Amino acid sequence: MSDVFLPLLVAIPIVLSVVPLIAGLRYERAGWPIAFVGSITVTAIAGYVAVTIASSGRLIHALGNYPQPYGIELVGDELSALVALLIAIVSLAVLLYARTAGPRGNAFYSGYLLLTGGLFGVALTGDMFNLFVFLEITSLVTYALVASDRTSGKAAYAAFKYVFLGTVGASMYLLGVGYLYVATGTLNMRDLQEAIASVGYGDPIVQAAFGFILVGFAIKVALFPLHTWQPDAYTYAPDSVSAYISALVSTASAYALIRITYGVFTQSFLEANDLIVTAILVVASVSIVVGSLLALMQTEVKRMFAYSSVAQFGMIVAAIGLANETALFGAILHLLGHGLIKAGLFMAAGVLATAYGARTVTDYAGLSRRSPYAVGGMTLAGIALIGLPPSIGFLGKWFMALGAVEAGAWGVAAVIFASTMLTLAYVFRLVEMLYFRSPSAARTDESAAVEVPDASTDGVAAPDGGSIDRVTVAQVAIVVSIGITVIALGFSWELFADYLDPVLGRFFA
Amino acid sequence: MTDGSVLGLITTRYAYLVVVFVATVGLYMMIANQNLVKKLIGLNMFQTGIFLFFITSAYVVDGSSAIVPADGAGGPFASPLPQVIVLTAIVVGVSLTAVGLALIIRLYAEYGTLRADALREVIADE
Amino acid sequence: MSEIVTDIRPVAAVAVSLLGTILIVASHRRPNLREAWTVLVSVGKFAIVASMFPAVLAGTTFSYSLGSVLPGIEFVLRADPLGLLFATLASLLWIVTSFYSIGYMRGLDEDNQTRFFAAFAASLSATMGIAFAGNLVTIFIFYELLSLATYPLVAHDETDRARAAGRKYLAYTFFGGGVLVLAGTVLVYWIAGTTDFTAGGIEALAAADPTIAQITFIVLAIGFGVKAGLMPLHQWLPEAMVAPTPVSGLLHAVAVVKSGAFGVARVVLDVFGPEVLYQLGMGLVISTIAAITLTAASFIAIRKDHLKQRLAYSTVSQLSYIVLGLGLFGWYGLIGALLHIPAHAFMKLTLFFCAGAIHVETHTDHISKMAGIGKRMPVTLGAFTIAAAGMAGTPLLAGFVSKYYMLIGGVQMGATLTPVAYYLVGALLLSGVLNIVYFWPVVYTAFFEAEDAHDAKPLVDFQLGGEKRSLLASADGGSGRSNRPRTDGGVPDDDRQDADDLEDADKTQDVADDGADDPFEPKELIDDAEPERPPVDSEQGEDDIDEGPTGVIQPDFAPGDGRFEYDDSEFDDSDVAARLHPSDHVAENENETDAQADRTDQVSDSSTDDDTHDVSAHDDEGTHDHHHEGPPPGGWRHITGREVLVGSETTWFMLGPILAAVTGAIALGVVPYGIGFLELIEVIVEGVGVSPP
Missing domain, CATH: 1.20.1550 (Bromodomain-like)
Structure with missing residues (x-):
């Protein structure tokens, strides 16, 4: 067994x-x-x-x-x-x-x-209610971990904000579950699927239940304009925690949204409720655009990645709302890919912060020479985030875009295509800093030894910055291997398609 | 009994009105009050409203509490499931309050204030 | 006829320079080994590509699939005639460019050479991928990789301008690639369920809803057109000229822009097919955009004083020939368009190489400062002249053959299908004339003017709409020893500099006390004169020299001043670095017998001396073209044939490639069948179902 x-x-x-x-x-x-x-x-x-x-x-x-x-x-x-x-x-x-x-x-x-x-x-x-419990376990620990940076009160304040918004989100979800229970008398997901069908997809209680659940998850995955907890939390949390929660916590919520939308309410529910679908698509599209623009405006790197998550989850939620198999497949790929990518990016940001105290975009000037491997891993992850081929990000984008075209949602398709440019803008802002700008302070250092820093393996050898010793080879190796993984996964669609075929078959019976 | 009039609604569905009232007051308090502790109380009220909603939904006319004797006699019983759920949810809520209060203590120790607006100012200056 | 053989060679052609990238990075500490890899890999790549040539010409298609990237889409590399045309061209010219870039990068002692060569090899890898891609998704993947790989080349200088150019480049190409091409690919996949290139077009597209098919075509054509510099999305190209010249040459005249044109060709020939495209009415649309682009770009080119910028606009214009020809439905139009790909590549590469050689040797970038440079660099400028003549479509040169075909194609289409084609023919002819208008001044300035006697080029030197002149200025203008009537006397700085030389000499006007005014005065005197330079001079000199990139130069005499400020020899003086560095100067000091010694001298100079050109150029985040353009104080040195042979004009690392490229341009014009391209093109065009009349 x-x-x-x-x-x-x-x-x-x-x-x-x-x-x-x-x-x-x-x-x-x-x-x-x-x-x-x-x-x-x-x-x-x-x-x-x-x-x-x-x-x-x-x-x-x-x-x-x-x-x-x-x-x-x-x-x-x-x-x-x-x-x-x-x-x-x-x-x-x-x-x-x-x-x-x-x-x-x-x-x-x-x-x-x-x-x-x-x-x-x-x-x-x-089980719907059990999901609430696990979400709350996750959230409670996240609040604590975000606040675990004891050097600044900002982390505690960020966590405090997160507590309120996160709890409201969870409560909204709970309310939705309550409505469902009132309408159907059951909380088991498999059972609910049939029960909701028999109650009817047009039933106001069912619609309201979905509405509450959707809003709850919109807070949890930080869709614009409900994202306000997220940038602070990601920025002020310790680097390891940022990497962990950015990669997994919102991802788990988005997964739950997929599970509930397609496993409980089913595609037929979405087809029967155009208004809800339109609302999802509009909010998600706005989230993509605004999230990217906000990311572009940030000076702090971790905050920039945080807003980037707003945009990326906008893309995933949009694909969920498209209600077709191709788009959902893309959403799942992007969900998994984004988890890896963000983990890699935040860890790379952590490495650079630890080694050189670099936390803002301008701090990143010329770091490629001092820490070529960590920066290389970061760049690969960034390329995957943009969705350039070959990478997992490209696969996700391709299927989501194709799904949008298949669904005839031209606006969403246009936003997904345009998101390339928006993501490109903030990722290459970093890349340009990292590779094509020299910090004026380090100028003499550089002209003296133009080629030498390239040689220093994983940046450990670079003496500059004082705290470089705190970066271990293992950390850099993880960043690099994540970078390589997200690129290599660009050839993996068949693997995922075969593996996910049964579950997609159940969702789109 | 369930006619569509407002009076009918009030007399038969008053429990829901109480639920909405409690939750709304809680939400308002959470947003509008600047005191961190009171915000947390607001959050608790909001959650309590939702718990009450579950309890209400378990109500069965003339039902007794769901302690079923061995022979299965008696009844009707109120639905036990929402009550179990609410018990769990209360536990979650308590943990949440604990975390929230811990953070408030931390913030007070750091900044010496419990007011959200003052806190925002201090942090913006930092 | 079209036998498909599974063969690893297309993959090998892509992989070999990827391997080269790794080797280059690995041997970054040993420049000689690194450069050896570059050359070795480029030769190896060409060998691989060339080995497929005969079989492909005979109708075989080599294909190799690396597995599936997306449902129903293989990651397939396929050497078909069209792909091989581009691959042969790019790999052949890469060899030439490898040598050239070694000479160029070492000549200027650039920073980050490892990154440069690595990115260069990676770009070529991506270019091969584009050439051999068997479907739209594969080409899209390599198209994006090409954008990524060339970005470090564009931003190579790490100056503000280079970074801005890099940003612009990325924004434009990713808008073209990541947005439009991706959208077009998704649409094609959605309509047809496949994106495989099929000679003559994918069938399902012919049956599709015409509106959607039209949108798809436009999206794809513009997406690829961005890299081909189609207006109004061409602006990245002139900006990208800030890159080192080998990059401008190979990537912006051969690989990058050609991959755009090649992409359009793929879309026209193998995705939609000329037949379907004509039915959709899209051929003329794209041809018309191209016709507008080529005319407008030619006009802009006329007004560019910066040589590389002028060449950039010339590229924009010439690439539109290709796109225009592709839109012409029929045998001749297509042949002309495809033949123009190699023709333009050879000619434009020559031109860029010449510009680069001039830059390395004399640090001169602006045409207005090149008066008399023909005697300093006779072979280089000679090659330039030949290539420029080819661009204008002079018979017996490469440009003529392709244009001839396109003209016939246009006339034929006009006669049989639609009179609009006559306008396109008109645009082609007009552009030929404009080519002469913008290339002739370069040749004229170089060979038929002297440092101390050259005249202002009205189109370049003055603001549009003319400008206000003072009497004094026109009096000054009259003194220019020119055989052409002066249209204007308000001679702006660089021309005026020389005019002033004369003026000062002739009229003994009171211009401080600088003996340097005499162009033939020995340099030592200038050194002596330097401390006596009036303080106003350097300030004014700075102002004067800061001309906009458009080449429009503001008149620089102070109002009410009554006399002119000081001439160029003075600011040459003010810039010690510039005087120390240019090879002319060095050569002058040495006994100019051993040119190699000169070069080493120069290189060691720049690497050791803090005050040399390169360091200062990078320090002030400026560009190479500040403060040290134009002839050295003694005028251009006259280089004789024997001196050219020993490398006094420029190193053979640069001269060799220039001659190789220009030879290609001539060969393609004299014996177009002889070097295989035309034959291959006929195979391509027949393959897509258009038969010779």
Whole structure:
């Protein structure tokens, strides 16, 4: 019975999360090994689950053996397996990165494990209310982690803002769930699919339920104009945390939105409610454009990436609203790709900040010479973010654009095409800084040894900046391998298409 | 009993009106009040409104609490599921309040104020 | 006829310079090894491409798929006749350019040479990919890669201008590629379910809704047209001239812009097919845009004083020939258009190489400062003249053959299909005349004017609509020893500089006390004169020299001053770096017997001396063309034939490529069948279903 691995994925990190705190009473540095063991274990399990699902179809596990539809069940299908795999891999990468980058306390590792467990829960649950619980576990830990930078009160304020907006979002979702329960009397996702169909897609309660859920998730994935919590949170959180939450927290929410839209309300619901679809498309399109423009206006690099997320999630939500298979496939690809890309970008930003104290765009001048590998990884990730071929970003964009054309949504198609330019504008602002501008202070340094800095492997050898020692080879290696991965995944559509075929088949029966 | 008149609505659906009232007051308080602690109380009220909504939806006319004897006799019972849900949600809400209060303490220690507007100013100057 | 063979060679052609990129980066510490890789890889690439030539000519198509990129779309590289035409051209000219760029980069002792050569090799890799791409998605991928790979080349100088040019370049090409070509590709895929290039057009497009098919074509044609410099999206091209000259030459006259033109050719021939396009009425639309572009660009070129800018607009104009020809429906038009791809490549490469050689040797970029330069660089300017004549369509040169075909095509179309084609023919003829108008002044200035006696070029030197002149100015103008009537006497700075030389000499006008006015005065005297230079001079000199990129030069005499400010030899004096550096100067000091020694001298000079040209140019974030243009104080040195042979004119690294390119241009004009291109083109055009009349 391989379905027992599903609860293990959730349970192992959550149970383990208390261990660093307890062990920390006696052993000061117990946190990292424990988190590492947990992370390796769940990665292996997630890999195993993904393979099992590919061969034997979706796994369903009834928690506590309560009969359906009353009990809570965990469902592992191809989509959730991919998201779980992403969570596992990015978690592991962040953990390796955080070993030296910090934050280092045992509390961080507890939070890290709890967050991982919560994210797995979001990915695997098959119950509407259970989803709320896992979302809240995720959010609560995120609030704490964002605030874990003790050097500045800004982080705490950012987290405080996040608490309010995040909770309102979750409450909206809960309200939507309540409406659904009132309308149908069940909360099991598979059960709801039929129950909603029998109530009728035009039923006002069902429509209102979807509306609340949509707004809730719009806050969670930070669509414009509900994005205001996100830039501060990403900017002031410690670098490892920024990488982690930007890659996974909004991603998990967007995954949940896909799951609920297509697994619970179904495509027929969208087809029956033009107004809702139009609203989704308009808000998402505006989000793409405004998010990119705001990103372009930022001087702080992490804030720029944060606004970039607003735009990218706008693209994903737009594709969800298009309600066709091609676009949804693109959305899933972009969701996974964006997770990896953002993790890579934030980690690269962290490396440069640690090594050179570079946090603004102008600080980045000429860093390519001092840290060619980290900057190279960042550039590759940036190229994937723009969606230049070959990269995972291109695949996502292609399918979303094709889906938009197929759906006849010309406006959305135009925005998706134009997003290339918008993303290009802010990514190449960085690239130009990194490669084609020399910091005037370092001018003499450079002309003295034009070719030499290229030689310094991964920037460790560059003496400049003082704190370069704090960057380890492992951190740079992670950034570079993420950069290479997102490019290499540009040839992977067949893999994903084959793997996701059953789940897309269920969504578009 | 459920005729369309306003009076009918008030007399039969008053529970929903209370729900909406509590949630709205909470939301307003959260937005309009500058005191961080009061904002948090507002947030709690907003959530409480939603919890009440769940409880209301579980109501069954003449239903008793869902303690079913071994022989299954009795009833009708109020639906137990929303009540379980709300119990869980309350736990979530409490944790949330705890996190919120912890952050408020942190902010107070850092900036020495509990007012959101003052805080924004201080942070903007930083 | 069209036998398809699975063969790895198209992939190898792409991969070899990718490998080269890695090798170049790996050997960044050893410049000689690095350059050896560049040359080796370019030769290897050409060998691979050339090995496919005979078989493709015989009707074989080599194809290799690297797996699937998107549903129903293979990542396929396919050497068909059209692709091979472009690939042969690009790989052949890359060899030439490799040598040239080595000479150029070393001659100027540029920074970041490793990045330069690596990006160069990567660009060529992408260009091969474009040539051999078997479907729209593959070409799109390489098209984007090309934009990425050439960006470091454009922004190479790392000056503000270079960065701005880089930004503009990226914005334009990604608007063309990432937005329009991608949109067009998606549309084609949506309509036809495939994007494979099919000789004669994809069938499903013929059956599609005409409006959507028209939109698709326009989106694709403009998307590729951006790189081909189609107006109004051409502005990146002149800006990108800030790049080092080998880049301008190969990438902006051969690879990048040609990949745009090639993309249009693919769309016309292999996506829609000439037949369908004619039915859609789109051929004429695109031809008309091209006709407008080529005429307008020619007019703009006339007014450019900066040589590379003039060449850039000439490129814009000439590329539109290709696009125009593609829009002409029929055998002759298509042949002419396709033949113009190699023809223009050879000629424009020659022109750019010449401009680059002049820049390296004399740091002169503006035509108005080139008076008499023909005696300093006789071979270079000779090659320039031949290539320019070819551009204008002089018989026995490459440009003539292609234009001849296009003219026949245009007349034929006008006679049989629509009279609009006659206007296109008119535009072609007019542009030929304009070509002469903008190239002749260069030749004339170089060979038939002297440093101390050259006249103002009214179209270049003055603001449009004329300008106000003072009597004094016209009196001054009268003193110019010119055999052409002076249209204007208000001689702006650079012309005036020389005119002033005369004036001062003839009229013994009181211009400070500089003995430097005499162009034939030995340099030592100038040095002596330097400390006595009036303080106003340098300030004024700065103002004078800061001319806009358009080449419109403001008159620089102070109102009410009553006399002119000081001449160019003075600001040459003020810029010690410039005087120290130009090779003319160095050569003058040495006994000019061993040119190689001169060169080493110069290179070591620039790498050791803080005050040399390169360092200062990079320091002030300015461009190369400040402060040290024009002839050295003693006038241009006369270079004889023997001196050319030993490399006094310029190194053989540069002279060789120039001669090779110009030879190609002549060969293509004299024996168009002899070097295979025309034959290949006939195969292409027959392949798309257009038969010879």
